[in-house]
Amino acid sequence: MDGLLSVCHGYEAKQRIVRNLIDKVMDEINEGTLLKKNLIWLELTGCSGNIISLLNGANPDFKYLMTKMANLVYSNSLMTAEGEDAVSHLVNVMNTDFILAVEGAVATKNNGLYNVIGKWRGEPLTALKAVKMLGEKAQHVMAIGACATHGGVSAAHPNPAKCVSVQSVLKRKVIKLPGCPCHPDWFMGTLAEILLYDAPKLDAKDRPVLFYSTLIHDRCPRRSFFDKGIFAKKLGDHTCMFKLGCRGPVTRTDCPVRQWNKYVNWPVEDDTPCIGCAQFGFPDLMEPFISYDTTRKERE
Amino acid sequence: MTKKIVINPVTRISGFMEIEAIIENNKIMDAKTEGLLYRGFEKMLMGRNPFDAVYFTQRICGICSTAHSMASTIALEDAMKFIPTEQGRYLRDIIHGCEFLQNHLRHFYQYTIPDFVRLPNNYPLYTTEHDDFRMPSKINDLIVSHYFESLEMSRSAHEMLAVLGGKAPHNHGVFIGGISTQATTDKIIKIKSILHTISEFIEEKMMPDVYKISEYYQDYFQNGCGYNNLLSYGCFNDYKDLGTLYIDPSINLDGKVLPFKSERISEEIEHSWYSGEQKSYKPLERLPEEDMNKPKAYSWIKAPRYENVPFETGPLARQWLSGAYRNGISTMDRTIARVLEARKIVQVMEILIKNLIPNISVQSEYKVPQKAQGAGLIDTTRGALGHWIKIGDQKISFYQIITPSAWNLSTQSCENMKGTAEQALIGTVIQDSDNPVELGRIIRSFDPCISCATHVYSDRKPVKIMKVVP
Numbered sequence: 001m002d003g004l005l006s007v008c009h010g011y012e013a014k015q016r017i018v019r020n021l022i023d024k025v026m027d028e029i030n031e032g033t034l035l036k037k038n039l040i041w042l043e044l045t046g047c048s049g050n051i052i053s054l055l056n057g058a059n060p061d062f063k064y065l066m067t068k069m070a071n072l073v074y075s076n077s078l079m080t081a082e083g084e085d086a087v088s089h090l091v092n093v094m095n096t097d098f099i100l101a102v103e104g105a106v107a108t109k110n111n112g113l114y115n116v117i118g119k120w121r122g123e124p125l126t127a128l129k130a131v132k133m134l135g136e137k138a139q140h141v142m143a144i145g146a147c148a149t150h151g152g153v154s155a156a157h158p159n160p161a162k163c164v165s166v167q168s169v170l171k172r173k174v175i176k177l178p179g180c181p182c183h184p185d186w187f188m189g190t191l192a193e194i195l196l197y198d199a200p201k202l203d204a205k206d207r208p209v210l211f212y213s214t215l216i217h218d219r220c221p222r223r224s225f226f227d228k229g230i231f232a233k234k235l236g237d238h239t240c241m242f243k244l245g246c247r248g249p250v251t252r253t254d255c256p257v258r259q260w261n262k263y264v265n266w267p268v269e270d271d272t273p274c275i276g277c278a279q280f281g282f283p284d285l286m287e288p289f290i291s292y293d294t295t296r297k298e299r300e
Numbered sequence: 301m302t303k304k305i306v307i308n309p310v311t312r313i314s315g316f317m318e319i320e321a322i323i324e325n326n327k328i329m330d331a332k333t334e335g336l337l338y339r340g341f342e343k344m345l346m347g348r349n350p351f352d353a354v355y356f357t358q359r360i361c362g363i364c365s366t367a368h369s370m371a372s373t374i375a376l377e378d379a380m381k382f383i384p385t386e387q388g389r390y391l392r393d394i395i396h397g398c399e400f401l402q403n404h405l406r407h408f409y410q411y412t413i414p415d416f417v418r419l420p421n422n423y424p425l426y427t428t429e430h431d432d433f434r435m436p437s438k439i440n441d442l443i444v445s446h447y448f449e450s451l452e453m454s455r456s457a458h459e460m461l462a463v464l465g466g467k468a469p470h471n472h473g474v475f476i477g478g479i480s481t482q483a484t485t486d487k488i489i490k491i492k493s494i495l496h497t498i499s500e501f502i503e504e505k506m507m508p509d510v511y512k513i514s515e516y517y518q519d520y521f522q523n524g525c526g527y528n529n530l531l532s533y534g535c536f537n538d539y540k541d542l543g544t545l546y547i548d549p550s551i552n553l554d555g556k557v558l559p560f561k562s563e564r565i566s567e568e569i570e571h572s573w574y575s576g577e578q579k580s581y582k583p584l585e586r587l588p589e590e591d592m593n594k595p596k597a598y599s600w601i602k603a604p605r606y607e608n609v610p611f612e613t614g615p616l617a618r619q620w621l622s623g624a625y626r627n628g629i630s631t632m633d634r635t636i637a638r639v640l641e642a643r644k645i646v647q648v649m650e651i652l653i654k655n656l657i658p659n660i661s662v663q664s665e666y667k668v669p670q671k672a673q674g675a676g677l678i679d680t681t682r683g684a685l686g687h688w689i690k691i692g693d694q695k696i697s698f699y700q701i702i703t704p705s706a707w708n709l710s711t712q713s714c715e716n717m718k719g720t721a722e723q724a725l726i727g728t729v730i731q732d733s734d735n736p737v738e739l740g741r742i743i744r745s746f747d748p749c750i751s752c753a754t755h756v757y758s759d760r761k762p763v764k765i766m767k768v769v770p
């Protein structure tokens with residue numbers, strides 16, 4: 001485990017780390033020492049962007065996840081069944097060993113009735129009811145993306161829907177994978193750790209240390225500009241984004257070394273500030289996202 | 301015999317919705333479509349930094365986030381009286397094109413195909429109760445292999461988007477002036493290479509697949525028709541040097557293609573859970589307050605109208621209005637048009653890429669006006685998207701969003717005209733009312749995005765009885 005962790009911090013190993021974990025899981029499944037577990041992907045009050053991000057994952061990709069790693073029994077975006085036939089998948093899995101992955105916040109206003117994710121025997125199944133029902137029985141609960149980990153944009157001021165995090169409605173450990181969206185590797189790697197070791201190593205805020213241990217600022221390729229005091233004045237500049245409001249100094253993820261979408265780019269490399277989408281408090285505490293004068297007033 | 305059928309959730313869409321249909325002698329006599337997710341973006345945006353709208357509004361929708369970055373950017377530019385350079389427009393339209401491809405690939409393969417093609421049902425994700433799969437196993441299995449291959453293609457479409465946009469979903473690239481970064485030669489050639497692979501997949505697999513499905517489901521050219529009113533705000537159009545590469549703003553009403561006039565857009569609330577001084581609003585007027593006690597109301601989705609009439613918007617509307625495809629207006633035509641449009645978008649992107657000047661920087665330091673208002677109207681993957689913004693004291697003082705799915709899945713209007721998709725359901729013959737597979741197929745042909753359609757504020761949702769009533 002420690003060996004794997006130290007490898008992860010190397011730039012060239014970013015693609016290998018998740019793959020290695022998954023290969024190990026696969027070996028154990030093939031050897032019969034590990035059984036494929038049921039996996040529920042529950043979309044709640046949000047934009048359903050984390051499932052799209054999951055589909056963007058490559059090596060391991062979604063096909064590998066659903067055919068080799070786990071029995072994906074429920075996904076509103078992808079499952080063939082509809083109506084009560086779909087909801088029956090959730091009901092049938094209740095008494096088995098299963099892992100619950102939740103994206104989206106939990107709307108609580110009016111007893112959760114305004115976010116109905118389906119119906120069972122004629123009764124509305126609210127996001128609130130579904131997450132409580134499944135969350136109490138699951139072997140592991142993973143909150144995927146900012147809305148699930150702390151309310152995110154769904155809970156932005158004035159929080160019209162009274163959205164809360166998954167943890168707020170469950171009295172149990174919830175593994176938290178913040179990000180808007182969550183990087184597919186953060187989910188796949190954490191799932192692999194759960195399948196292999198049962199308990200992934202988490203920090204004090206229940207984030208897997210494998211992905212969330214280090215500040216963006218500490219590994220930013222533009223750090224030397226910061227150290228020399230060379231700052232971007234507008235988007236598109238190739239220097240440090242700090243004075244445009246970059247949240248890299250307060251956000252812990254491996255974006256600078258991992259990058260996004262088949263590891264092709266990330267916001268700072270796109271000449272924009274990090275907006276702290278993987279930091280608790282996003283979006284309200286991370287705004288303004290774009291500002292041209294964060295320090296100028298003091299100077300003048 | 302009258303039966304009420306309720307489907308909830310309608311899976312394989314973005315977000316949550318319910319279809320309610322009244323069936324008499326196997327025919328749909330009445331239908332309602334309802335969105336079941338409410339967050340309240342327009343209220344959240346009040347008081348925020350106007351520039352932040354570009355990144356903030358993308359969070360309305362995870363599958364079409366770029367659409368909102370486009371509309372919000374154009375609305376801000378309008379408010380700032382800022383005219384982007386042609387190179388800036390090419391660059392952000394390339395990003396937008398990547399999002400079209402990602403959406404159309406995923407909608408066709410991941411959302412539509414499972415309705416018509418039997419996926420390997422040893423996986424719980426692909427089991428289903430109905431048995432209306434008509435293709436011989438050899439053809440069926442070929443399309444199944446394309447279903448899995450398409451995962452690589454849609455992923456590549458987002459990879460291409462991230463080359464200029466930083467990441468996807470929720471890109472950082474689209475901004476006032478065009479995009480944040482510069483398109484260097486290495487980035488341009490990377491995009492060209494990915495686009496080439498996607499183009500081959502569309503030509504060799506996606507196009508044959510949709511025509512093959514249409515052969516075995518000919519009856520779907522007869523249902524899902526609706527009003528035949530079509531609307532587009534235009535996209536990939538009106539370039540100074542390149543002219544219009546896809547479609548100019550236009551409408552089709554009573555069989556005539558006419559120019560589009562933005563001042564004719566209104567939103568009605570007669571059958572939605574809102575009340576105000578008027579039953580109908582212009583986009584920049586005050587937002588009505590929610591009101592659950594209206595007897596006629598049945599949905600949180602409002603009713604966008606053009607000249608007080610419901611319109612269909614999206615790939616079929618654009619293909620029809622631009623003259624590219626005029627076979628008909630139906631479930632299957634809508635699905636074919638989406639695939640044809642994917643091919644069209646590739647062609648448009650190729651022209652834009654060819655006209656790029658590498659390394660151009662289109663960014664400057666922008667100032668938020670003290671007081672201003674603006675509109676950003678653009679056609680995006682699912683159809684006509686509008687953002688309207690008012691700025692006061694350098695903050696957002698008003699924000700209005702009317703999405704394509706609000707047009708297509710709107711409620712009934714004041715004159716009791718059904719919403720577009722509701723009308724498309726009515727009259728459909730249901731083969732097996734225990735497995736009314738037609739409903740989902742028709743609704744999915746509109747590619748509903750309920751995350752988008754029900755972004756507005758709401759307070760509560762009444763409990764409704766859900767069962768099949770004899």
